Amino acid sequence: MLRPERMSKVSVTGSKGVMPTVIERIHELNLVHLSDYDGSWEGFDNGNPIEGADDASEKLVTVRALESSLELSEDDTAPGTIDDDWEARLERIRTRINELDDRRGELREQHRDVEERIDRVAPFAELGIDLDLLGGYESVDVLVGEGSVSDVEAALDSAEEIRAYETFTGGDVVAVVAEPAEGADTDALVDDALVGIEFARHPVPETEQSPEDYVAELEAERDEIEGELDEIDAELAEIKAKEGSFLLRVEEELTIEVQRAEAPLQFATSDRAFIAEGWIPADEYERLVEGLRDAVGDSVEIEQLEVADYEEHEHGAEAHTGSGGDDGDGNGGEPSADSETEQPAQRKAATDGGQPQSGQGKGAVTMDEEPPVILNNLTPAKPFELLVKMVSQPKYSELDPTLLVFLTYPFAFGFMIGDIGYGILYMLMGWGCWKLFDSDAGKALGTIGIWAGVFTILFGWLYDDIFGVHMEYFVPEGIHGVMQDYLFVASLDKGLQATEWAIFWIIFSIGFGLIHLNMGLILGFINELSHGLKAAVYERLSWILAMNGLFIWIFSLHLVEEKPDFLVGATEEAVLYDFFGFAGLPEVVGLVGLAMFLVGGVLVAVGEGIAGVFEVPAWAFGHVLSYLRMVAVLLAKGGMAFAVNLLVFGGYTQDGYTVFNLPTYDVTGYEQDFVGLVHVGDTALISAIGILAGIVVFVLGHILVLLLGITAAGIQMLRLEYVEFFQKFYQGGGEEYEPFGHESSEEAASASAQPQAD
Template sequence: MLRPERMSKVSVTGSKRVIDDVIEATYEHHSLHVTDYDERYEGFSPGESLDGAETVNEKLVTVRSLESILDVEGDEADGARPIDDEALEAELADVRERVNDLNDRRDELKAEIRDREEELDRMEPFADLGIELDLLGGYDSLEVVVGEAKPEAVEATLADADGIEAFEVFAGSDIVAIFARPADGAEEGVLQDSLVGVDIALLEVPEAEASPSEYVAELEREREELQNDLDEIEAELAAVKEEAAGFLLRAEEQLTIEAEKKQAPLSFATTENAFIAEGWVPTETFSDLRAAITDAVGDHAEVEELERASFTPDGDHHTEAVADGGAEREAATDGGHATHGSDDPPVVQNNGSAAGPFELLVQGFGRPKYSEFDPTLLVFLTFPLMFGFMIGDVGYGVLYAAIGAFLYSRYDGTFRELGAVALWAGGFTILFGIYFGIDVFGYHAYQLLPGDVHWPVDGKGLSPADIDWALSFLVASVLFGLAHLNVGHILSFVSNYQQHDLKHALYEGGSWLLILNGAWVWIFSQHLPGPKPDFLFDSFSILTFGAVSFAGFPVAVGYAAIVAILLGIVLLAIGEPPELAEVLSPIVNVISYARIMAVLLAKGGMALAVNLLAFGAYIGEGGEGSFHFIFSADYLEYIQNHPEEYELVFAGITTAFDPASIGAVGVVALVGGIVVAVVGHIVVLALGVTSAGIQAVRLEYVEFFGNFYEGGGDSYLPFGYDRQYTADEE
């Protein structure tokens, strides 16, 4: 479970005469992850595509471009059925002609509309100015400038300018036309020169016969007409899409399959008459694959298991030779087994159906390498636990599980896996909800049980009465973190031991284990009791309902722990000196798990606040007990009359509703209170995902994976295709 599926490297060697059949059989079997040939064998060159690959690719490009023009996205499929090559060709030509024609016209219309719009942009300011275009230029003694500027600024500047004898400014809403008579002897362009200091965007005066406003009106009319034409074309394209989408999807799939088959030899090693294809298959399916190929071509091709990849790193002394190697290998094609490369096998994670969906969370960080432990099982064992503990509420748990069940049953792929994760998380949320006193949306439902039940767990630690529980949950979180990190470091120790040797394992895994456990054993020991708060030790008795009382490890154990820490630091200093800087991380990372308790309190507190607003709450035992909700007007009155016994926190919104005398205010309060409760709980539910979910994922990714996990494996992409839109012809 902690390892991916075992992979075998296989080679398929055969005569080129049967290459088609071998490809067909392998493709059908859909299990061989073909590795590219890297020219490592003398006399073998990379293969070439089979005949006809180019035509298939051309058609595929056509189909894909048509799909992109028509916006075909894949959900337009109209039932899977086979499609034969001739029909495909004929229909493709027909669709292409229609679509290209419509598309050309659409492009033309769009270009024309764009032209009109540019012209409009140019003309609109002049229409706004309201001066005929031919009046804006062509004077002997006047200079004219049109631009976007503030008229006051222009006037102020020109009034002070040298070389301007007189001027007048005509202003539209954000455009000005400035007419000026230069002083005698002033140079040409004096008007523009004197406007240098003004914030003005100059406009060129367009040449047009009509008056600007008429011209603008005409342009708008033309644009309107063109737009209508364009809409018609779009509608026609939509009709074509409706008709042809199913066909295009089928054609694309068919052609993709054909193209993949035709291009397969590109990753083979070939000579003039023979070929070798190498790749990985899961060891279990190897004999099946061999049978399939032998069925297809008899003894014209030889399928052989070259090696079974071991989980320790690459290198000859680590790989296990397959038993039947020897003589058969020498008989194979010349040079075929000279060396095996050091390429890593692709990774097929193997976690069964329960833990399987949690591969999603692991892959979020990175797919495991073949030589690494696959932590999916451990994520499966801890993620729902942490999530459930943080939310701990039957009501929310049922909702999460319901959302999960919905996703799980309605979708495929990622959403389905997400649904399964949500189902597990919801289930544990329900379990912990029961633990915390059958909490249903923050209400301790155990009070409804018959008889005077005293629930052993007082609550999440929100009320004055159960503050000890809050501290106990803090200790529980930290102890969980300690256990979790120990698992991480042990895995690191084991994998270092398997990949290198005991020395490395001691330096890289053992040192951290010593520091981690030494530090925390010391913290829980009686050595130097001064700064250690009492709750560290009291919690054990609270959490076990008094069954265990723990006063801390004896002082001698404390000293031993200090020795362990020092030993760990020494090992680290010898083995990994740069990591000495992180020597405190075993303490820090464990404390980081305190967030579990923090989120528990925060979520519980939010649910409490929502209920408190809606239904009112008091604290029993004169303000020293726990929170209780009020719900009814009668009860509120009773509470208010006994202030020495009950400390009222908030009267609540719905408690204004009095069934004895139904008044308008009461009904409004009832509705308002229920709205507050519903909206509030939805917010808590959503924030539960983002805080509990993200914090739990973070503990896995940062604190836990950080110890032993890198990720970055190759995914297993077997040669073959899962048909979705087409049916097989057989």
């Protein structure tokens, strides 16, 4: 679970005559993550695509272009079937779609032109003056545009070149007719006068029609164009409905053909032989051998070059040298003495005389390659792989944190929200997301939401909360009887009004943080062991000692008088003593913890230098205190729900606590602190208005709390996972396992219909 599936590197060698058959069978098996040949063998080059690859690629580009024109996707329709005459059918579809697409482009260009002409004429229609009256004069200058009439007239009054002028307005449009002063030129007379003020000029359209008639004619032309566009869109929609399934199936088949045809680009080939290498799950090796033997018999040599260790290593000469090659005869990678002496000669014959260069492993033509990763998690934890991959795919050599994220993320989310009502809604939202999205990421996100809702309900039951209201007045007595029998209280409290509970959750969050960070540091220690025990001690054990030693001392009785009263000691202020009777760790244990802290600090200084010493306060203390954000969210969201309910129901004081004035409560003898919307008013009308307002505030207020809960609790816990937890051990950067092959639409539909196994 913390390790990915174990991977094996395999090699397939044979003559070029069987290469197409081998490629086809490997593609059908959908099993081998092909490695790229690195050009390291003398006499071997990367292969060339199989004949027909260019033609298939061109057809694939054509099909995808047609799908783009139709705005076709797999969500619209399922892949259909293809017949022997599919190429002629595809050509007919291509020709018709291109004709429609070209015509649509022309019409859209015409539509834009008509719209621009309407925009130019519309101001003149608003002005209400015939267009022939706005031009053709020699003795006066005419200008039409949009601007402030007062600014225009002020500019014209101050222009010495203008002897007289007249303005005409219609809406925001202004027409100016100006006569030049003696000796002045009429060209650009008004234009020059209006320099410096905001005035949008409109050129006068060249037409003998009235503006109104011209606009009406243009609008009719626009409507005609839009009608033709609608006809084209309707025909394209008809083609999409009729031929969409066919196009998707052709794309699927062409994709497979192109994949097969271009596979030799990753092979090492000579004039007469080829070598293909790749990674497969270790337990699938026999299936690969059987599949190839069924296809080409003994015409190829199949080797298992290595079963990759999880410890970080460099793939290549050291990794491959000595790895037993299994040719499918059951030797299992342990060659006999005879086979060891005969293997090079056999390899030479099979590969057309090619031999590894100095330093290369037997049969290995791709070097320095990290195995691809197949995460191996329990079914309930698989959706949480999404949260891990949002950072990066784990490396093959490092531990996969998915299971630990699954165990901590929903738990912390539920702790921070803790409300049955919100939990039910979170589950419904997660279920809706799961149903709405077909992608793996969408379904994973929905499942995460369901898990978060489950733990929110669980903690809501522990807190006795439903939409911020205690359930004790709505459910039978004894619902928390099991807690009374096995825990220290009948129900927990968020600590909004009980200070001791708020302090308890502070200590609880610190404890959760210590456990969470220790898990990360232990995983980091295990990862660092691949670099040697010394590196693991300096890099991770040092921080384990420093952090745990410091908090062992903090929760000990050593110097108890100097520590906060709520933390340790046999007093009522000490929360752990008040709840559990735990005063603190013995003084000698505290001294041991202090020694652990000092030893850890020294190891940090030795391993990381003086710079590491300055990081000790952050790593040993600050990172743990980051988990106090859990308490902050708990109190903030609880306080918001409390405020909404107080506004709606009102409240009164009972035994020093504010209690909501719910209809089921007996408030006899208690003074109301706040009446609440549902209780306001002395008349039926005002009461009805108050109740209606209370319902609106209750619904909208709790929706707000619900949504803020997602952002606050969800994002804060993600931060703790990514920054505090992952930082202790996780690097990422692994390559995802992508086998050479293609799962057909029928196989995918069949697989989705089958229940997943645990």
